[in-house]
Amino acid sequence: MSDYLKNGYLTLEDISPPDMERLEKGPVAVIECVQEIPCNPCSDSCHRGAITMKTSINDRPDIDYKLCNGCGICVANCPGLAIFLIDQSYSETEALVGLPYEFLPLPEAGEKVMLLSRQGEVCGEGVVQKVRNTRAMDRTPIVFISMRKDLAMTVRFFRR
Amino acid sequence: MRIDEHPILKFERGKQIQFVCDGKPIEAFEGETIAAALHAAGIKTLSHSVKEGRPRGFFCAIGKCSSCMMQVNGVPNVKTCMVLAEQDMEVTSQTGWGKLGQVDARQDYNRKKIPVIETEIAIVGAGPAGLSAALYASRFGAKCMVFEENTQVGGQLIKQTHMFFGSKDHHAKVRGIDIGQKLIDGLNENVQVLTGTPVVGYYPDKELAVIKDRRLTIIKAEKVIVATGASENMLSFPNNDLPGVYGAGAVQTLMNVSGILPGKNMLMIGAGNIGVIVAYQLLQAGVKVEAVLEALPTIGAYQVHASKLRRCGIPILTRHTIKRAFGDGKVEGATIVELDDNWQEIPGTERDVQVDTICLSVGLKPTTEIFEMAGCTMAVIPELGGEIPVRGHNMMTSVDGVYVAGDASSIEEASSAMLEGRMAGLDAVEKLKGVSEEISKEKQHVKDSLDELRAGPFGEKIRQGEAKLEEACK
Known part of the structure; x- marks a missing residue:
């Protein structure tokens, strides 16, 4: 386990992301929620039953990557903004990453942005491909950014 | 200082009105409290303390702390964070206790x-x-x-x-x-x-x-x-009474209820859920957050809340506290310091941060x-x-x-x-x-x-x- 209690951010060793085979198949949700907190909207909102809590709402969410199709409903439903969408099948060289973004102004498709890591450090440049912002998402839009494939599990925010 | 666009909130302001504070005209909107309107006009000092005459601003903004009391239309000790501004109201900053007018006690307190x-x-x-x-x-x-x-x-x-x-x-x-x-x-x-x-x-x-x-x-x-x-709890440090030292709830009231920015740059004290959530809300409103300090060795907030803030590049400094605030009549900065295992300040680790607002989130x-x-x-x-x-x-x-x-x-x-x-x-x-x-x-x-x-x-x-x-x- 990393020092997230001391510095506030997770590292890859804290989470169990899907394997390469699953990642290359198409979009999938990655949940970065490691504490036992009383919360279950992610599993409640998943139409495919991919996210479950073992016995109580205090359990950590368990995601079945075989059932998850990366639809993104859980992303806008997560009160902790802790779910991200990763699509390694986006193109030959690039991945598409969906990030929850509750700031104004919203970026526009085609806009170049600075990519930030979990600890807020600049780690590259990406291009906004689309912004999903429906009424059901209740003011938590998802910004989809294309970036180098190797950055997909590092980038969790962006700066305009 | 007023927020026009916000990712979550829509501020529907009432009719524009005007009142007078210490002889100066103040623009306000109907439905806004006196303290909020004054803050929007850049007035943070609402009164002066009884003994030392030190400047005082509000702290809690929900009517609990009494540090926002002013004289309104001749009535002293009015909590201006709870009373709505009205057209042509006369507001005067107060020094000390304020003077009560004549009251016919027999008439007002006849139990029948x-x-x-x-x-x-x-x-x-x-x-x-x-x-x-x-x-x-x-x-x-x-x-x-x-x-x-x-x-x-x-x-x-x-x-x-x-x-x-x-x-x-x-x-x-x-x-x-x-x-x-x-x-x-x-x-x-x-x-x-x-x-x-x-x-x-x-x-x-x-x-x-x-x-x-x-x-x-x-x-x-x-x-x-x-x-x-x-x-909200207060924290003791020199100059903790300077206008610009606010409770986290007061900051939320200003920014999320009144739609008024509490300041331009902020230092947050306390990394429990409230401190971390309010720091994030400050970013959403367009305020620069210098850092979140936490005296404990670990962050008390949920990891997901802390992570939200960290990926925006905001540092959360554990084992750190505020040593003093400084400024001439209002907050202009703070000295922060690192703590050792026994909660003692580590000499030589002091550094100054330039902020106009200090937000306390140290319990209730x-x-x-x-x-x-x-x-x-x-x-x-x-x-x-x-x-x-x-x-x-x-x-x-x-x-x-x-x-x-x-x-x-x-x-x-x-x-x-x-x-x-x-x-x-x-x-x-x-x-x-x-x-x-x-x-x-x-x-x-x-x-x-x-x-x-x-x-x-x-x-x-x-x-x-x-x-x-x-x-x-x-």
Whole structure:
């Protein structure tokens, strides 16, 4: 386990992301929620039953990557903004990453942005491909950014 | 200083008005408090202290701390954070106690002339706990009156722009602001909510003294549910009284209720959930957050909240505290310092940060005056926030028919406050109207739901406090 209690951010060793085979198949949700907190909207909102809590709402969410199709409903439903969408099948060289973004102004498709890591450090440049912002998402839009494939599990925010 | 665009909120401002403060015209909008309008006009100093004449601004912005008192239309000691600005109002900053005018005490306090209103359940406070109590008691037929000293209903919910945790039953994933509205919309004709109506006293046999339409009024109730919430803790450091040192709730009130920026750059003290959430809300409103300091070696907030802030590049410095604030008449910066394992400052680690606002998020203290007036048995339980009334699972205190709910009972999340209010309301209506299977089922459900919320590792402190409370009941 990393020092997230001391510095506030997770590292890859804290989470169990899907394997390469699953990642290359198409979009999938990655949940970065490691504490036992009383919360279950992610599993409640998943139409495919991919996210479950073992016995109580205090359990950590368990995601079945075989059932998850990366639809993104859980992303806008997560009160902790802790779910991200990763699509390694986006193109030959690039991945598409969906990030929850509750700031104004919203970026526009085609806009170049600075990519930030979990600890807020600049780690590259990406291009906004689309912004999903429906009424059901209740003011938590998802910004989809294309970036180098190797950055997909590092980038969790962006700066305009 | 006013926020025009916000990712979560829409500010619908009233008609533009003008009032006078110390001879200067101030632009305001109808529905805005005096203190908020002054802040928007760049006026942070509202009064000067009694002995040293030091400048004072507000601290809590919810009528609990008294540091915003000014003279309004000739009346001294008006809490300007709770009184709405009006056209042509005359506001004067106050030094010291303020001078009272002439009052004919005999005329005003002739007990026979004091209006008396009867109700079945009197509820003090229209926050999540008080509204939930009203919602469930009225659903089963009890007539309720809810007294709220602020001008708006909803308590602290009206400033919570983030989505709540919990499950569907706890309104999970709904934003606090919308939960408040849901509670208000759910009230039926059995409930009367009176805003701007503070409860100022408790008399034997469940009589409350309230100030209604600027007159003392007596409320005779069969049951009383007290959901007075909590006030924010102060932290001691030199110059902690400078205008620009605000409680986290005050910052939220300014920015999320009034739509006014509390400052340009901020230092947050305390990395519990409130500190981290408010720091994030500050970023959403366009304020620069310099850092979040936490004296403890670990972050108290949920990891997901801390991570939200960290990926925006905001540092959370554990084992750090504020050594002093500095500035000429207002906050201009702070000296921060690292702490060692024994909570001692490490010499040589001091550094200055230039900020115009310092936000304190260092815990809350239950507001308990009414319980003490009512003669409730009190207990000091640090895990639940300090001194609180002893109460059972049904939320009844040691005084028959007097209930407690929400932060006044234990410092916890709004989700638990709503459940406690619901429990108090259900028990009160059950005792008034008689036991029914439906109410018993509801009560069991609420108890299970509370247990569920408190079951995880983050509920440990509350569980320890509850155990101590049970001891105190014996």
